[in-house]
Structure formats: structure tokens, C-alpha cells
Amino acid sequence: MYKCLIISILTWFSCIVSVYAQAIPKEARNYLEEGKIYYDGANYLKALDSYLGAYKFVPNDPGVNYSIALCYIQTYSYDKALTYLIPAKKAGIKDPLLDYYMGLAYHANSNIDEALKSLTAFQSTLRSSDKELTAQTAKYITYCNNAKTLMLTPVKMTITNLGASVNSAYPDYNPAISVDESTIIYTSRRPNSTGGLISEMDGHYFEDIYMSNKQTNNSWGTSIQIDQTINTTSHDACVGLSSEGQTMIVYKDDGGGDLYYSNLSGQNWSKPISFGKAINTDGWEACGNFSPDGNYLFFVSNKKGGFGGTDIYYAVKNAAGVWGAPVNMGPEINTKEDEFSPYLHADGKTFYFSSQAHTSMGGFDIFQSTIDLSMQPIAVKSKPENLGYPINTVGDEIYFVWSADNKRAYFSSAREGGLGDKDLYLLERPVAKAALVLLKGTISDCKTKEFIQASITVTDIESGKLIGKYVSNSSTGKYIVTLPAGKNYSITVEAKGYLFHSKNINIPKLEEFKEIDDVICLDKIDIGTTIVLNNVFFDVNKSTLRKESETELDKLFDILSKNPKIKIEVAGHTDSDGDTQANLTLSDARAHTVKDYLIGKGISADRIIYVGHGEGKPVVPNDTPENKQLNRRTEIKILEN
Known part of the structure; x- marks a missing residue:
């Protein structure tokens, strides 16, 4: 998926092998000649295989070693080049x-x-005309200085491999989770890939x-391959999943690379539909x-008019x-480098993203910032903050997705001890805050007790605004609804042929994450069916409808x-509470008010x-x-249908 800038190698590379190959055995020389052909054709993976073949015969030859390093x-396997x-x-x-190269590898x-040491030595040799190399070297020196600072104060956390039921010997990455962490959807490049094709760019399926x-x-549970x-x-x-897990964002390698969405109906995902020309351009729309x-x-694009690459x-x-x-999210988030993998937390304000700039310690690091969706354009309320080491490392950290309570993150990484290439991991940190309620159930x-598909509408009671x-x-x-603190919510559940069900959840203040499990059933519109109007309110001791x-x-x-x-x-x-007759009169007047409305x-x-029943039917x-x-309630009963 990734489109990266390739650093050019000097054209005299082809001379290196010939200089150091005078006393090389014939078998090794054949590999070297083959490697040179592949290298000159920019097929670096095949060139690498050939040079590694030569290495078996002459492991101490400097030209062979350097040829392998350049491949x-x-x-971009800088870590392997150092050897x-x-x-x-x-x-x-x-x-x-x-x-x-030594600096990049170290x-x-x-x-x-x-x-x-290596980067500073190289920097001293550059001329004023070497603008691109000067900029690249300065960037990596900055990465190193950021790394030294962040590594002095490591973040307390634990990292666990998700195990063989999810991970394989092949690249596994791009985790997306439902907000209740019951489902994980991810990308993998395994031999049973649909079509069985192999990429010439990196040799993976x-x-x-x-x-x-x-x-x-x-x-x-054991992972399953989603159908064709x-x-x-x-x-x-x-590359993304809605909070309730019902809509998936799919990247397809169409044209320059576009974004699609697919909806889950029961157990089946729909055919992906393009987000259209408003989102997809002739450029690269990589994730969202x-x-x-x-x-x-929130999505990533390298289309014209931005601040940097993506x-x-x-x-x-x-x-x-x-x-x-x-x-565009603006210069507070975007830089002249690349930004990637945006993720807005369930609290609706904590914004996570990856960046090669800001205070990155190398490649993409994960940052967080606070944003305000109530303002247009969206206001960035805090400077992006690096999540720290060892959450971030000198490599690329992208596609972090966080749990609703903000204590756990799912991510992919190629780390020592994994099952193969990139694996999926769970990061857990002991202290985190998330001021929201997670309402979930069935x-x-x-x-009949049969599950039904219903729509759940969340409204801010005070403003009447649809949330x-x-x-x-x-x-x-199954349903999942996230309710950030600071509002009084009206929740309405509806399905065709049924009376609606309503709830009132008031969350004026909340210091920590809270879960509410609520099993809801809906009644058909039949004679005798009764529902409570939980979001009908009156002034205190009056029949005036609010x-x-x-x-x-x-x-x-x-x-x-x-x-x-x-x-x-x-x-x-x-x-x-109060006088029985007064309660009877009040309840009668309130019921009359609803009728009049x-x-x-x-x-x-x-x-x-x-x-009006007053206090007579608690x-x-x-x-x-x-x-x-x-x-204290208002009820509706079906008399005729």
C-alpha cells in the first residue's frame, strides 16, 4: 500500500562489484552478474537474492557485503543493512x-x-548545492535527538502479541476494532490470498x-478470511471500522488507490461502494x-494543495x-512531511494520528491532539503530543486504534519475538482517562425473542441536535452507542412495525469510563401494547410541557x-411524594397536555x-x-389498530 520516496544510489554502484570481484569463485561471480542485472533494472528483491547467493561463497568480500546492504x-530495510x-x-x-547509510542503519x-556520529560526519561533507541530502540528513539528526529525549522517560505499559489465532508467518497489519473490542478486522498477505498473486514490489502476496x-x-477466535x-x-x-462495527472502510488499489465502504447485514458484508469523487481523487487516498x-x-490523501506528501x-x-x-486539518496537524492513520477516540475529542514530523523519533510516530468538532472548520485545541517511548520507536508506528476506556491500543509491528513478519499486538497502559459512557446490548x-435490526437515534435533549x-x-x-460526557441524551430505538423504545441518559460530568449493558425489546403495534415515553418532561409540579x-x-x-x-x-x-389528590390532578393535566400536543x-x-392515575399505579x-x-412517567397504550 505504501508509496515512499526512493533515495537514489550513485550510478557508479555497478563498479563496486567488479573492483572487489577479482578473486571471487565462478559460482559467486554468476550470482553477482545476475544481481547486477536485477539491480540495474530496479528489481532490488531479486538482486538481493542473487547477492545473498554470492555471500554464501564469499562472506568476507566487501563488495558483496556492500551490494547486499544497498539492496x-x-x-527500506535499514536495520538489516547494518550487518x-x-x-x-x-x-x-x-x-x-x-x-x-551508516547513520540510517544505526x-x-x-x-x-x-x-x-555517522550523520554528523556525513553532514560535514555536504555542499550548499546538496539540498535534498542536506534536508534528509538534518531530518534524521532531529529524529535522533528526539529519540534521545523520549527514551530518557519511557512510558509505563505492556505489549502482548495477539497470538496464532490472529497472527501468521506473513505480514499482518492495519487492525480495526469495534468500540467494545469484540471484533477485530485486519489485513494480511498470506498464501491463500484471493487470486494468489505476488507483488513484484516487495515479494509478498x-x-x-x-x-x-x-x-x-x-x-x-480463529481468524476467518472475509468472502470474495x-x-x-x-x-x-x-483501513477503518465504524464504532459499532457495522461499516468497514476498504482500501482498493484502483487507479491511484481509493477508499470504499461496506456495510454489515447480519453476517454478510455488502459489496464495497466508492466514497465517490468528493473523497477519491486522481491522487492516493490511503486510509480513513x-x-x-x-x-x-477523517482520511489521508496526497492530492494537490496539501502541506506535504500525505x-x-x-x-x-x-x-x-x-x-x-x-x-484539510490544517498546519497544526499536517506538515511538510507525511501524516497518516487518523483515529478519533470514542470521546469525540481525542485525535490520534501518525506523523513523520512534529517530535517523531524516526519515521511515523503516534501523536495525540484535542480537537473540537463543534467548530467549523474543526478547531485543533492542543499541540500534537508524542505518545512517548516505547509506544513509539525509531521505526514506523501506524494504525493504532484505541479502546473506549483509552487504556488499550491495537497496532501492528515487526518486532523480535513475533510469529513472522508484521504481527498484531495489544498495548496496555495502567493509567488513562476517558470521560464517556459505552451503551451496549441487544x-x-x-x-418471539428473535433479534431484529433497529435504528438507534441519539439526540441532545437540550439543543435538540442530532448526535x-x-x-x-x-x-x-447487537448494538453499541458511545456517549461522551457533558450532555443529556435522548435515545430512541425504532424498527418497522414496532412501537419505539426510548431512554434518557444524563451525563453532566464523568471522571472515568463507564459501561452500561442494556437488553432492549420492542413490541409490535398491537392492541394492548404499552410503552413509556422516557423523554417527555414537564416543569416541576406543573403540566407545562418542556x-x-x-x-x-x-x-x-x-x-x-x-x-x-x-x-x-x-x-x-x-x-x-405530596398530596394524593394533588398528584391525581397533576397526572391528569399532564396526560391532557400530551393529547393537546x-x-x-x-x-x-x-x-x-x-x-391520570396519580400515584396509584407504581x-x-x-x-x-x-x-x-x-x-413519574407518561405511558401510551394501543386501544385500537
Whole structure:
């Protein structure tokens, strides 16, 4: 997937082998000649195989060692190059770029002091006309200095390999998780890749997408390859997942590389659909992620007009579900280098991304910043902060995705002790904060107990603003909703042919992460069915309807409009506080107010009756403030249909 800048090697490289090959055996010489042909044709992987073949016969030959090192450098395996650069330099290989390569190789092996020595020595040889090399050398010296600073104060954490049920002997990367961490979807390059094709660029099989679900013992189940609706004979990579796990962002190697989305219906993913010309351009759209509410798409592009190579952009989805024109995240996030893998945490404000700039200690490091979605363009409220060492290393750290409680991250890395190439890992840190509620559970039919697909609408009660829309899975009934602290939420669950279910969740302040498990069932629109209007509110000790009640009453109006034969009873209830007769009068007046609201919207008066029960029909004992709140309610009962 990655498109990187290739550093040119001096054209006299081909002379190196011939100079040092005078006393080389015939078998080795054949390998060297073959390697030179491949190298001159920029096929560095095949050239490497040939030079390694020669190395078996002449492991001490400086020209062979240097040839191997240059192949590793051309394929960005700087860490592997060091083994061959050291003997080549000791033997007297002369190349104006040698100290530069030594610096890159020492840096890749976390030998920062030696890297600085080599880079500084090389820097002293540069002329004013060597602008590109001057800039590159200065960048790596900065990386080294950043690394020295960050390595002085390592972050407390543990890193665990996700194991053989997920990882393989082949590259496994790009983890995407549902916000409850029950599902992980990732990209792998295994021999059973759809089509079985091998990339000439890096020698690996083409990308396919795999999935694993967490088991009851908290381990990951055996991964399965997603079917050919998603995986094709070309490159297919999962680069993002919606918070509830129902929509996947897929990278396809079309044209310059574009982004698609696929929706999960039951157990089946839909055929990927392009995000369209608003998002995809003639450039490279490499990866993306949704905001927790699904209303923002953060993505990476190298299209013209950015600050550097790849920049992070965002687009906003309108009420019709159409993505608006992309907006660059601005110079607070984007730099003249590359930015990658954006991820907005479930709290809706903590923004993670990878960057080769800012205070990176080498390649891509993970940074976090606070953003404000309520402002347009999005406001960056804090300077990007490096997550520290050893979360970040001298290599590339990209595609970190974080748990809702902010304590765990999933990422890919090629580390010692892995199962093969890149593996997926779990990072855990002991201290983290996340001021949000994770509401999750299942939705089913109250009578049959069968799971159903329902829509969940989240609204800010005070402003009436739509926060987000979510969908439960039709096969499992599972739903997940994230609720950042600081708002009073109206939650409405709806499905065709059913009465809606509502909840009120008020989260004015929250110091830490909280989970709420709520199993919801919906009743069909049948005679005798009763629902509670949990988001209908009145002024204290009055029957005056508060404005924030209108969203819920409008949903009731919608049901009555679409079902003209329905007749209902509106029943008001109070708790046991105060005078019994006063409570009866108040409940009757409140029920009447609801009837009047519906009549005012256009519902015929003869379809609605109202009654007040006062404190006479409690659903729970009036012995706690919480129970009293449950008893203060407005109910709707279906009388005719």
C-alpha cells in the first residue's frame, strides 16, 4: 500500500562489484552478474537474492557485503543493512554516501549515538548545492535527538502479541476494532490470498482482509478470511471500522488507490461502494476512519494543495447521507512531511494520528491532539503530543486504534519475538482517562425473542441536535452507542412495525469510563401494547410541557400519522411524594397536555383519550429517588389498530 520516496544510489554502484570481484569463485561471480542485472533494472528483491547467493561463497568480500546492504537500503530495510555495512566500511569501501547509510542503519537499530556520529560526519561533507541530502540528513539528526529525549522517560505499559489465532508467518497489519473490542478486522498477505498473486514490489502476496471475534474467555477466535464480496484478486485492505462495527472502510488499489465502504447485514458484508469523487481523487487516498457518531470521515490523501506528501483531511456527512467537500486539518496537524492513520477516540475529542514530523523519533510516530468538532472548520485545541517511548520507536508506528476506556491500543509491528513478519499486538497502559459512557446490548422482539435490526437515534435533549444514528445487527441484535460526557441524551430505538423504545441518559460530568449493558425489546403495534415515553418532561409540579419533549412526541405523532387506524390512551403517573389528590390532578393535566400536543400536530381528537392515575399505579416501590423517577412517567397504550 505504501508509496515512499526512493533515495537514489550513485550510478557508479555497478563498479563496486567488479573492483572487489577479482578473486571471487565462478559460482559467486554468476550470482553477482545476475544481481547486477536485477539491480540495474530496479528489481532490488531479486538482486538481493542473487547477492545473498554470492555471500554464501564469499562472506568476507566487501563488495558483496556492500551490494547486499544497498539492496536492503533500497527496500527500506535499514536495520538489516547494518550487518553488511560494518564489514564493508572496515574493508575500505569508498562511497560518498556511506556515512549517510551508516547513520540510517544505526538509527534503525536504535543505536542513536553511533547514528549521530555517522550523520554528523556525513553532514560535514555536504555542499550548499546538496539540498535534498542536506534536508534528509538534518531530518534524521532531529529524529535522533528526539529519540534521545523520549527514551530518557519511557512510558509505563505492556505489549502482548495477539497470538496464532490472529497472527501468521506473513505480514499482518492495519487492525480495526469495534468500540467494545469484540471484533477485530485486519489485513494480511498470506498464501491463500484471493487470486494468489505476488507483488513484484516487495515479494509478498496481495492483501486480503481477515476477521476474528473475541471469545468468552477473552481470547481471540480463529481468524476467518472475509468472502470474495470484499476480497478480490487485487489489493484489498481494511483501513477503518465504524464504532459499532457495522461499516468497514476498504482500501482498493484502483487507479491511484481509493477508499470504499461496506456495510454489515447480519453476517454478510455488502459489496464495497466508492466514497465517490468528493473523497477519491486522481491522487492516493490511503486510509480513513469515521468519527464515533459516523458523521465525520477523517482520511489521508496526497492530492494537490496539501502541506506535504500525505495530509489528513475530513469531510462531514449531511442529513441526506452525502459527504461534503473535504477540508484539510490544517498546519497544526499536517506538515511538510507525511501524516497518516487518523483515529478519533470514542470521546469525540481525542485525535490520534501518525506523523513523520512534529517530535517523531524516526519515521511515523503516534501523536495525540484535542480537537473540537463543534467548530467549523474543526478547531485543533492542543499541540500534537508524542505518545512517548516505547509506544513509539525509531521505526514506523501506524494504525493504532484505541479502546473506549483509552487504556488499550491495537497496532501492528515487526518486532523480535513475533510469529513472522508484521504481527498484531495489544498495548496496555495502567493509567488513562476517558470521560464517556459505552451503551451496549441487544435488541429483540419482546414476544418471539428473535433479534431484529433497529435504528438507534441519539439526540441532545437540550439543543435538540442530532448526535448520531446507529444500527443494530439483524443476526445478533447487537448494538453499541458511545456517549461522551457533558450532555443529556435522548435515545430512541425504532424498527418497522414496532412501537419505539426510548431512554434518557444524563451525563453532566464523568471522571472515568463507564459501561452500561442494556437488553432492549420492542413490541409490535398491537392492541394492548404499552410503552413509556422516557423523554417527555414537564416543569416541576406543573403540566407545562418542556421543549425538549418535542423530539419524542414527534416520533409518536409519526407513528399515528403512518397508522391512521390506531387509537391510543395517554396515561399520566406520579410518585408518592405530596398530596394524593394533588398528584391525581397533576397526572391528569399532564396526560391532557400530551393529547393537546398531538391534536395540535394534526391528529384527530377522537383517536386519543387521556387519564391520570396519580400515584396509584407504581411500577416499583417508591422507596428510593431512582424508583420514584421510574414511577413519574407518561405511558401510551394501543386501544385500537
